[in-house]
Amino acid sequence: MKQPEVNLDTYLDSHYIHRSNWLRAAVLGANDGILSTASIAIGIAAASDVREPIVLAAMAGLVAGALSMAAGEYVSVSSQTDIEKSDIEREKRELAETPELELQLLTEIYRRRGLSQETAHLVAKELTTHDALGAHIRDELGINEISQAKPLQAALASGAAFTGGGLLPLLATFYLPVSGMEYYLYGLAIFFLIVLGAISAKVGGSNVSKAIFRITFWGTVAMGLTALVGYLFDVQV
Numbered sequence: 383m384k385q386p387e388v389n390l391d392t393y394l395d396s397h398y399i400h401r402s403n404w405l406r407a408a409v410l411g412a413n414d415g416i417l418s419t420a421s422i423a424i425g426i427a428a429a430s431d432v433r434e435p436i437v438l439a440a441m442a443g444l445v446a447g448a449l450s451m452a453a454g455e456y457v458s459v460s461s462q463t464d465i466e467k468s469d470i471e472r473e474k475r476e477l478a479e480t481p482e483l484e485l486q487l488l489t490e491i492y493r494r495r496g497l498s499q500e501t502a503h504l505v506a507k508e509l510t511t512h513d514a515l516g517a518h519i520r521d522e523l524g525i526n527e528i529s530q531a532k533p534l535q536a537a538l539a540s541g542a543a544f545t546g547g548g549l550l551p552l553l554a555t556f557y558l559p560v561s562g563m564e565y566y567l568y569g570l571a572i573f574f575l576i577v578l579g580a581i582s583a584k585v586g587g588s589n590v591s592k593a594i595f596r597i598t599f600w601g602t603v604a605m606g607l608t609a610l611v612g613y614l615f616d617v618q619v
Contacts, residue, residue, distance in 0.1 A: 415547025420571035444548035452541030
């Protein structure tokens with residue numbers, strides 16, 4: 383019986399792990415956008431009976447947060463990229479200066495993964511002939527296309543996601559009743575977080591209930607503490 387042909391690239395792309403880089407940044411950004419903007423608005427709403435300062439605080443939080451998220455992601459992921467580049471340059475030097483030692487190292491890596499000494503040496507030798515640097519980057523350093531740092535992608539995903547998440551509570555501050563606005567904002571923010579948790583779980587192939595519980599629990603803690611600050615200071619703006 384003829385075996386069906388398998389498109390390796392299509393098969394690999396179907397795995398959820400390939401979405402981990404941008405999904406992590408997007409979920410973090412959207413979650414932070416909803417929480418930060420709603421928490422700031424809730425804190426001001428708890429200490430004010432005027433709409434304008436609530437809207438202004440939410441807008442300032444949205445702009446500052448989006449820029450901070452994008453810049454922070456870019457800087458942190460760029461640092462990871464610098465480390466990766468430094469290690470790759472080191473591997474290039476070692477392959478040029480001590481190729482036999484590098485072959486032995488690669489052989490030992492494969493042996494520890496379960497291959498016999500003979501098979502491990504054969505695999506290491508063939509991969510070295512095919513692409514020595516690629517083999518060491520992948521199997522010695524653990525860097526591949528999935529884990530490789532992408533600063534610009536992470537920055538854009540986080541900044542855009544924060545903006546999208548923060549716009550929801552910001553728009554709510556324009557239309558919700560000022561009296562008791564903190565409670566309305568809390569309810570809406572929890573709803574937005576539930577939707578975000580469900581979407582991220584579906585896209586990432588994880589448990590929806592766990593994702594929703596995790597994101598709403600910590601969201602409640604964050605917004606509750608911020609509201610408490612507003613009540614404790616009780617500053618009428």
